Amino acid sequence: MNKAEFLNELSFCLQNMNNSEKNKFIIFYDEMLSDYVENGMTEEDAVDKIGDPKKIAEELLADYGSVKINLPFTGIRGLNYILTIIGFPLWGSVLLAFVLMVFSVYVIIWCVPFTTGALSIGFFTTSIIGIVGSPFVMLKNASMGIMQLGTGIASIGISLLLGLATLGLSKRLIIITKNLNAKLAALFKKKVIVG
Amino acid sequence: MKIKNIKRKCIILSLILILTGVLISIAGFGVAGFDYNRLKKEATHDPWYQTIHINSDTPWYGVKFGNNIHLMNIGNAD
Amino acid sequence: MDSQLKKGLLEFCVLAVLNKSDSYGYQIIKDISTCVEISESTLYPILKRLEASSYLETYSVEHNSRLRKYYKITNKGKDYIKEFLEEWQQVMEIYYFIKGERNYE
Numbered sequence: 280m281n282k283a284e285f286l287n288e289l290s291f292c293l294q295n296m297n298n299s300e301k302n303k304f305i306i307f308y309d310e311m312l313s314d315y316v317e318n319g320m321t322e323e324d325a326v327d328k329i330g331d332p333k334k335i336a337e338e339l340l341a342d343y344g345s346v347k348i349n350l351p352f353t354g355i356r357g358l359n360y361i362l363t364i365i366g367f368p369l370w371g372s373v374l375l376a377f378v379l380m381v382f383s384v385y386v387i388i389w390c391v392p393f394t395t396g397a398l399s400i401g402f403f404t405t406s407i408i409g410i411v412g413s414p415f416v417m418l419k420n421a422s423m424g425i426m427q428l429g430t431g432i433a434s435i436g437i438s439l440l441l442g443l444a445t446l447g448l449s450k451r452l453i454i455i456t457k458n459l460n461a462k463l464a465a466l467f468k469k470k471v472i473v474g
Numbered sequence: 475m476k477i478k479n480i481k482r483k484c485i486i487l488s489l490i491l492i493l494t495g496v497l498i499s500i501a502g503f504g505v506a507g508f509d510y511n512r513l514k515k516e517a518t519h520d521p522w523y524q525t526i527h528i529n530s531d532t533p534w535y536g537v538k539f540g541n542n543i544h545l546m547n548i549g550n551a552d
Numbered sequence: 553m554d555s556q557l558k559k560g561l562l563e564f565c566v567l568a569v570l571n572k573s574d575s576y577g578y579q580i581i582k583d584i585s586t587c588v589e590i591s592e593s594t595l596y597p598i599l600k601r602l603e604a605s606s607y608l609e610t611y612s613v614e615h616n617s618r619l620r621k622y623y624k625i626t627n628k629g630k631d632y633i634k635e636f637l638e639e640w641q642q643v644m645e646i647y648y649f650i651k652g653e654r655n656y657e
């Protein structure tokens with residue numbers, strides 16, 4: 280492969296990258312190859328030394344964790360901000376979809392302690408009403424009243440267990456949620472530096 | 475140690491409560507002569523402070539205020 | 553060597569080369585290669601990172617009817633190297649301690 284072929288192949292592999300970044304990269308390698316040749320190597324040997332353009336492109340893309348969205352970034356900071364804001368509909372919708380997805384995951388996992396918590400409260404109030412009301416029921420219907428007392432007492436026990444489960448689950452989930460948040464934050468920081 | 479103890483105590487307490495409650499309930503059922511039908515006949519009033527209800531042959535546990543406000547409802551597919 | 557460690561160390565190698573004098577891609581590779589192996593595809597992201605953190609600046613000079621990009625270390629970069637070397641003094645102490653060659657009474 281000679282220099283032109285190498286650079287063309289490289290450019291082709293990086294076509295999804297935004298142009299200014301890509302050009303800087305290509306120029307770097309163009310220069311490097313020219314220097315090798317100037318110092319005595321043949322183009323073929325220089326290209327061999329540098330390596331396979333496909334692999335190099337892969338490494339570059341991986342290093343930069345490049346998002347497939349082509350955000351036009353110029354060298355001027357102010358212009359970058361304006362362009363980012365104008366381009367909002369594009370990256371904004373992707374970001375929104377991602378945020379909603381994360382949110383729905385949270386909702387799903389927190390459903391469980393929420394359910395046990397709600398049940399615990401439900402059982403508890405029902406048992407209070409049951410125990411307090413049982414003598415009244417006993418007046419009319421002895422057996423029903425006694426059973427109500429019994430179920431009321433049992434319900435307190437159930438509500439206590441559910442309450443413990445809710446607390447335990449919540450504690451664990453808080454840790455998981457914190458971990459997830461940290462990972463997501465790290466993911467975003469990486470992408471922001473890249474941009 | 476402190477924390478583990480409280481948790482253990484709570485779990486044991488709740489199990490005791492459940493056991494006691496179940497026993498009393500069985501006793502109550504016994505007063506009715508272990509007769510489900512008799513229980514059903516006598517349980518038609520359904521005041522709000524009654525927690526065990528039997529509606530159209532389906533027993534359910536919970537509290538009912540008025541016609542459609544249920545504080546809790548376990549067992550009734552209504 | 554652990555690749556992350558190597559990449560980190562190579563950053564300082566690049567700065568050290570630039571500390572001696574401004575240089576360009578090909579020359580940087582040649583100089584560092586006398587000590588440790590470095591490839592062009594490794595050098596590029598390092599240069600990029602160093603520039604992003606303002607440890608080096610770039611300028612272009614015409615050479616044989618083409619433009620050659622030169623890299624120049626900044627004062628911030630010089631301080632960065634100094635910090636690194638000072639910290640590594642400590643590392644060397646610990647190294648010798650582990651190796652057991654120093655006498656600690």
